[in-house]
Amino acid sequence: MSKIRKRPRKTSPKNPPQSPATATTTSWLANLLGGLILIVFLIAVIAGGWFWRYAHAPLAIERYPQEFTLEHGTSMKAAARQLAEAGIVDDPQLLSWLARFTGQAARLKAGSYELTGPTSPLQLLDKLTEGDVTLGTLTLIEGWNLRQLRAALARNPDLRHDSASLSDAELLQAVGDQSGRQLAEGMFFPDTYHFAKGSSELAVLKRAYKSLQQNLAHAWEARSANLPLSTPYEALIMASLVEKETGRPSDRSLIAAVFVNRLRIGMRLQTDPAVIYGMGEQFDGNLRKADLLADGPYNTYTRAGLPPSPIAMPGMAALHAAVNPAPSKALYFVAMGDGRSYFSETLVEHNQAVRRYQLGK
Known part of the structure; x- marks a missing residue:
């Protein structure tokens, strides 16, 4: 009985040699990918440089000073649009992008603002988020009576007039007086008060009332x-x-x-x-x-x-x-x-x- 010989198995090499055509294709793809990455990198560098320049270059404002007011609850998008309509910024979308990129979009503070000289978009955003508002002034004169005080409030263009309709008793209650008095005469300290434009009259009167209480207490103690x-x-x-x-x-x-x-x-x-x-x-x-x-x-x-x-x-x-x-x-x-x-x-x-x-x- 003759033995049957087994043929040896053919094994393919782990890394078979590539054909010249395949090697050429792989090299071309690698070069293309590297070129694309380089192009994207260059575009990013150019765009970044341009965006950096935009953020730091002065805005194209024709005249100074420029005044504007942001109301409470104004979004960054609405603020940028308002500034564009006022001629302060050219492209509101760019300002919005810059605000989001710097994390300032959600930190706007309401108030009245004034630009007195060349200002970059980044400086503008810093101003809006730091609350660098312009201030109004109210001076209460020694010897004035309440009627004169109310007239001064009514004449002040920088205040929000929310106390004119209040009676004396209602006014005292609104500024925090708990005495139950019906007469508000003499209850506000004469001084010069600075406030953000657009502030409430009552907010200023609360300060004048508190100042009177403090000064009266000091005098009484002495x-x-x-x-x-x-x-x-x-x-x-x-x-x-x-x-x-x-x-x-x-x-x-x-x-x-x-x-x-x-x-x-x-x-x-x-x-x-x-x-x-x-x-x-x-x-x-x-x-x-x-x-x-x-x-x-x-x-x-x-x-x-x-x-x-x-x-x-x-x-x-x-x-x-x-x-x-x-x-x-x-x-x-x-x-x-x-x-x-x-x-x-x-x-x-x-x-x-x-x-x-x-x-x-």
Whole structure:
């Protein structure tokens, strides 16, 4: 029996040699891919350089200053469109892309802005996200009453007028007063207040109210002993009288002394500014004897004690004088015609001063 021989298996090599055509195709594809990558890289470099230049080059603004306002809730897309319509940017889409690329698109802050000189798109976005807003100003003058304060608010073009329709009680409640008072006179501190344009009147008034409370508290803590004033509010009323009666700053503490001395002995204050305040818009600039005889809550000729409320906004100097009167026994004073007042301890001396300085005798 003959043996059957097995044929050996043919095995193909692991890496068979490529044909010249296949090798050429592979090399061509590799070169093409490398070329495409190089082209994409060059395009990215060129685009990146162009975008960097756009971000840092000044915007093509024809004139300065440029003012604009972003309302609350304005999106980046809407803001870019608004800026394009105002002639501040040429392409709103580019500005939006830059904002998204830098992570600033969602951080816009509402307010009024002003561009005063050459500004790049990146600087513009920094301004919008940092809240670098332009400021309005409101100055409240010592001695103003609430009617004058409200008129100043109404005239201010940079404020959002949201307090004009409020009554005194509603106004006090809106600024955080919890006393239950019905009169807002004298409850705001006279000063210059800066605010972002478009701010609420109530926001500014809250600051003025808080400032008054702080300054009044400081004055009350530093008050002299044995004053005939039982509360900080009474000190505020006294300070308003001192403010309106003062023609010369150095006289404040002496005027306060006269009022304090009168309160101590139950003598009526007889201060004209309180009567004038009580007359309101009926006052025509001339205070007559009949006005002094007409009884009313602010007529300190017919009623003893302090009036029911301040008659104006007192400044810090008047607050300090009201609770720290000069060591004087004076009960009278009369205007000398040059801003100063003449102070007297007796009625006889006072009448002589009136004849001399008021009647020219």
